[in-house]
Amino acid sequence: MTTDYILAIDQSTSGTKALLVDSNGTITHKKSASHKQYYPQPGWVEHDPIEIYENVKFLINGIVESAAISTIELKVLAITNQRETIVVWDKETGLPVHNAIVWQCRRTSDMCKQLKEYGYESKIKSKTGLTLDPYFSASKVKWIMDNIDGVKERAGDGKLLLGTIDSWLIWKLTGGKVHATDYTNASRTLLFNIHSLEWDHELLELFTIPKSMLPEVKDSNDIFGETEDKEILLSKLPISGVIGDSQGALFGQKCFEKGMAKATYGTGTSVLMHTGEMVRAENGLVTSIAWGINGEVSYALEGIIHSTGDTIKWLIEELELITDLSEVETFVRSLSDNQGVYFIPAFVGLGAPYWNSYARAAIMGMSRNTGKAHIVRAAVESIAYQVKDAIELMETESSINIKELKVDGGATANSFLMQFQADMLGANVIASNVSELSSMGSVYLAGLGIGIWNSLDEIRKLNLENELFEPMIAIDLRNEWYQGWKRTVNSVLVK
Numbered sequence: 292m293t294t295d296y297i298l299a300i301d302q303s304t305s306g307t308k309a310l311l312v313d314s315n316g317t318i319t320h321k322k323s324a325s326h327k328q329y330y331p332q333p334g335w336v337e338h339d340p341i342e343i344y345e346n347v348k349f350l351i352n353g354i355v356e357s358a359a360i361s362t363i364e365l366k367v368l369a370i371t372n373q374r375e376t377i378v379v380w381d382k383e384t385g386l387p388v389h390n391a392i393v394w395q396c397r398r399t400s401d402m403c404k405q406l407k408e409y410g411y412e413s414k415i416k417s418k419t420g421l422t423l424d425p426y427f428s429a430s431k432v433k434w435i436m437d438n439i440d441g442v443k444e445r446a447g448d449g450k451l452l453l454g455t456i457d458s459w460l461i462w463k464l465t466g467g468k469v470h471a472t473d474y475t476n477a478s479r480t481l482l483f484n485i486h487s488l489e490w491d492h493e494l495l496e497l498f499t500i501p502k503s504m505l506p507e508v509k510d511s512n513d514i515f516g517e518t519e520d521k522e523i524l525l526s527k528l529p530i531s532g533v534i535g536d537s538q539g540a541l542f543g544q545k546c547f548e549k550g551m552a553k554a555t556y557g558t559g560t561s562v563l564m565h566t567g568e569m570v571r572a573e574n575g576l577v578t579s580i581a582w583g584i585n586g587e588v589s590y591a592l593e594g595i596i597h598s599t600g601d602t603i604k605w606l607i608e609e610l611e612l613i614t615d616l617s618e619v620e621t622f623v624r625s626l627s628d629n630q631g632v633y634f635i636p637a638f639v640g641l642g643a644p645y646w647n648s649y650a651r652a653a654i655m656g657m658s659r660n661t662g663k664a665h666i667v668r669a670a671v672e673s674i675a676y677q678v679k680d681a682i683e684l685m686e687t688e689s690s691i692n693i694k695e696l697k698v699d700g701g702a703t704a705n706s707f708l709m710q711f712q713a714d715m716l717g718a719n720v721i722a723s724n725v726s727e728l729s730s731m732g733s734v735y736l737a738g739l740g741i742g743i744w745n746s747l748d749e750i751r752k753l754n755l756e757n758e759l760f761e762p763m764i765a766i767d768l769r770n771e772w773y774q775g776w777k778r779t780v781n782s783v784l785v786k
Contacts, residue, residue: 296360297737298528299369299730300347302456303536304376304393304558307343309350310727311358312734314743316753318727320358322350329390334397334639337390340378343456344463348522355524362525368464368518369532369737371539371729372456374479377428379435379442379453379504385467388451389439391459392431395559395597395639399430400648406430411497418484418491420569420578422646426595428455429481429498436499446501453504455479457533464530466519472506473513474583475535483508485569485580488588509533510583511542511733512740532737537561538581539732541591544697544723547747552685552693554678554712555729556700558601559642562594562681570689575644576681584739592689594643594681598636598652599674600702605638606670612663616701622667623707629772631656633779634669636677644684647784655779674702675712676776682716695719699728706760714764715773724756 294313301308306325310318324346329337355365375394380387392398403423406412412423421427432453436443445451452462455476462470477483477490482500484491490505509515515530534542540555541563549567554560565581569590572578581591603619606612613619633655635641640648654666678696686692695718702708703722713720725731731754738744 294364295743296365297367297369297532297734297743298351298354298365299371299532299734299737300350300460301536301727301730301733302343302347302370302372302460304373304395307346307350308727308730309354310730311354311360312731314738316731316734318725320354322353322357324350332398336393336396338376338393340380340387340391340459343391344460347460348520352524362528365525365528366743367529367531367737367741369733370457370460370530371534371536371733372460372476374455374476374535374537375426375428376456377431377453378456378459379432379451380459381445381450382452382467383450385463388442389435391456392434394426396431397425397639397648399425399434402430402433403648415481415494418486418494419481420478420485420572421481422575422577423481424646425648426642427479427481429494429500432500433498446504449501449503451504452506453500454506458506461515461530461533464518464520464523465516468519469516470506471509471515473509473511473533474580474588475511475538477508478580479535485578485590510586512584512736514740529741531740532733532735534582534733534736536729537563537593538579538591539729540699541565541732542582542735543728543730543732544699545751546697550689550691550693551697552682553697553699556599556674556698556702558599560596560599560674560678562596562678562685564592564685564689564691564693566590566592566689573688574684575646576684576688582736584736592685594685596677596681597640597642598638599677600700601638602634602636602670602673606667612667619667619671620705620707622664623671625664626668629669629672630660630665631658631775632661632665632669633776634666634673635780635783636670636673637783641780641784643681645780645784650783653783655782671705671708672711674708675715676773678712679715679773693718695721697721697723699723699726701726709760710763713760713762714769717762717766717769719762720760722758722760723754724758725754
């Protein structure tokens with residue numbers, strides 16, 4: 292008797308992973324490849340879409356070869372991806388007209404500021420659930436249209452396509468036969484009306500984007516097409532389980548009921564609460580589509596944090612205070628507290644609940660006694676403080692108190708951070724022992740799409756191991772430290 296397998300591609304900001312998962316929800320094989328980060332100007336971030344796709348092909352073939360898996364056993368290809376990062380490409384040549392502009396990129400800050408001054412923000416938020424910010428895709432597309440020679444004309448002639456990274460990969464994998472995305476990725480573009488579930492004509496006109504460039508929007512567990520690229524070892528493999536990485540983690544954490552929440556610690560951090568029905572977000576949160584399954588769309592509230600894991604990376608690569616992640620725990624535990632030192636990681640501005648793209652990073656409260664350990668600890672603590680900012684706002688706007696936070700991502704290996712997060716929230720933090728939760732979300736959806744699993748109840752029974760962190764700090768001390776954080780943040784906000 293053969294075992295059914297799902298192959299998942301997790302295309303993230305820093306690299307790409309391929310995972311092979313069996314019908315018990317067990318990851319049996321895993322490979323990864325990094326891609327280059329381009330910083331053409333301060334605050335600008337780009338990726339090479341061709342390099343990303345070549346990595347995807349390399350990883351698919353590597354998994355197939357190392358697992359010695361057959362077309363009989365491998366049932367479906369799932370995709371989860373970095374959201375908001377946008378690609379514009381020529382549908383005849385298959386070549387991008389410019390590098391992908393990454394979600395972190397702030398080059399369109401002035402464009403968004405001008406649109407706000409013209410009074411468009413409330414209309415955009417009412418239609419999309421999102422704030423008018425360079426983080427999202429639409430202004431990035433407009434920048435490409437306005438600044439790359441010939442693009443506007445070719446787009447008007449119907450020669451160009453655009454999409455988030457999932458769309459780009461699907462188009463390439465299917466040999467240019469399928470131009471599609473799912474509801475979660477569409478809802479992050481500033482172009483998709485989350486009420487009518489359609490591309491919004493008024494917003495397309497505002498950003499001067501022809502509708503002919505846009506992908507078809509499908510449920511996350513729909514069948515998107517089949518692999519056709521001759522350089523991939525397995526052809527005619529169905530593609531399903533397509534979902535943005537943060538929503539993928541929400542599904543992978545099995546936050547299927549209203550009020551369940553998760554935080555994914557990556558380059559940045561996404562804090563998501565499943566609300567079921569739509570809750571209008573205010574004060575720095577955004578409303579997004581959680582997923583679409585079998586024709587039914589669910590919604591979520593999200594707090595977006597720009598720099599969390601990237602802050603630690605900065606300590607390693609730029610300041611060289613530490614040489615690798617394994618040193619972080621030693622440094623932070625060498626101190627009993629932060630001794631008044633706070634780190635505001637506004638390298639590309641601040642996200643929820645501030646949404647201030649002009650704020651810049653700062654280390655505050657230093658004295659002559661401040662050393663390496665204080666800065667490292669303050670950087671780690673900044674991750675937990677930012678998550679608390681987002682959670683407090685979610686509780687206020689949804690009228691739901693979060694009793695526990697499910698967490699995933701590389702930072703969950705840092706037990707100090709997980710305990711500090713529980714202490715700051717005054718709530719249990721549950722870290723899954725399955726680290727690849729975004730991938731698992733796409734896997735579960737793909738399995739639903741092709742019938743490996745037939746219900747959410749079947750998925751609930753998979754991968755039940757986790758680690759629990761309970762709050763231990765005194766409430767007065769928690770409040771004292773958090774108020775210090777709030778005061779420090781307010782000092783770097785640019786009005």
